[in-house]
Amino acid sequence: MGSPLNKVYLPLGDDPVIVHSLRVFENSSMVNSYVIAAAESELSFCRTLLSSYSLPKLAGIVPGGSIRQESVAAGLKALPEDCDLVVVHDGARPLLTKEVLEGGLQRAQLSGAVVVAVPAKDTIKVVEGERIKATPDRSSLWLAQTPQIFRRKLLQEALDAARESGYQGTDDASLVERLGHRVDIYPGSPNNIKITTPEDINIARALMGMPVTESQEPLFRTGLGYDVHPFQQGRPLYLGGVRIAEETGLMGHSDGDVLLHALIDACLGAAALPDIGHYFPPTDPRWEGASSLALLYITQRLLASEGYRLVQIDLVVAAQKPRLAPYIEQIRSVIASVLGIPTTAVGLKATTTEGLGFVGRGEGIACWAVATVQKQKKPSP
Helix, strand or coil: CCCCCCHHHCEECCEEHHHHHHHHHHCCCCCCCEEEEECHHHHHHHHHHHCCCCCCCEEEEEECCCCHHHHHHHHHHHCCCCCCEEEECCCCCCCCCHHHHHHHHHHHHHHCEEEEEEECCCCCCEEECCEEEECCCHHHCEEEEEEEEEEHHHHHHHHHHHHHHCCCCCCHHHHHHCCCCCCEEEECCCCCCCCCCHHHHHHHHHHCCCCCCCCCCCCEEEEEEEEEEEEEEEEEEEECCEEEEEEEEECCCCCCCHHHHHHHHHHHHHCCCCCHHHHCCCCCHHHCCCCHHHHHHHHHHHHHHCCEEEEEEEEEEECCCCCCHHHHHHHHHHHHHHHCCCHHHEEEEEECCCCCHHHHCCCEEEEEEEEEEEECCCCCC
8 A cells, every 4th residue: 555554544534444344344233243353563553543433343352463364363262152153354345235244144144154256357367477377267257355254163163274284375265165165155246345555545435425536615724732741761662653662762641652642732723622631631541551643543533523634734853862863754654644644744853952951851852743724615415
């Protein structure tokens, strides 16, 4: 995707891709609960982000593995023991319909193993190097999607057999096929695309009836944010959502990312909303150790609910230590990805106070942020 942010967290309208993917399970009476297997490095971000949504069927968020089947195994282990049928779905497929999901579940109740798929429309070539070796009969070729649905015992047996033999499948059904078990096809939809490239976001927006480009008359507003945190031994240092290697962290109820806290206040101020402490109070245990990058994402949703779109930000970090020049571009890229704006719309400067004051004595870091938002027109009735 060319983004430092996992594709499942990219904005699709006012919500991340993964939330759209979860809603079909929340809305189906045939689904009792589900778990998410997330990359271990993204657990805090995922948990913090999804805690701001009403997802009553979400039973847990667990660390995944280095390959797909390890993540599936981790998710399977976390499901309730009385779960009989298991649905495996890619978080990057936000357009799965309730009809396809429930149709696949009904078929799996009979056969024990189902893959949602669509017939191949194009001619498929088998290629070695640059030479075509064969042209399979297209009438027998289907393009596998997710969900893929199995009896729990069968899927566990397939995962165990693959692990013991060192086999790595390209999808979950291939593991079951190795056991010689029947796997049925259930017709899916061409609209059930997987978000893989930047263009897929615009395709998904169009399929969901969202505007691909926005051309409303602008009304610009600007907010200012400031924050300062002292250093605290034994904590990692995060600035702008980026871990600063081998440095002492900052005191704070969350992860102490002073730069993002200043930016959040600037965003809230631009929309004349209360400050960061109102929405993420230090007295609330939900935000203890929270990812400030996820808090920024939640703040963007608050802006959207008030009819504002963030268009540009400018940031200043005052620190006697550490040296931030090597991290500037990475921080700009991470913030731009979360906010869904170009990197060119993110200004970032680092400075010292020439040894003066709290910052100059090396006791902490101070940050200033300016955010510009654009008021969006209400859609026509």
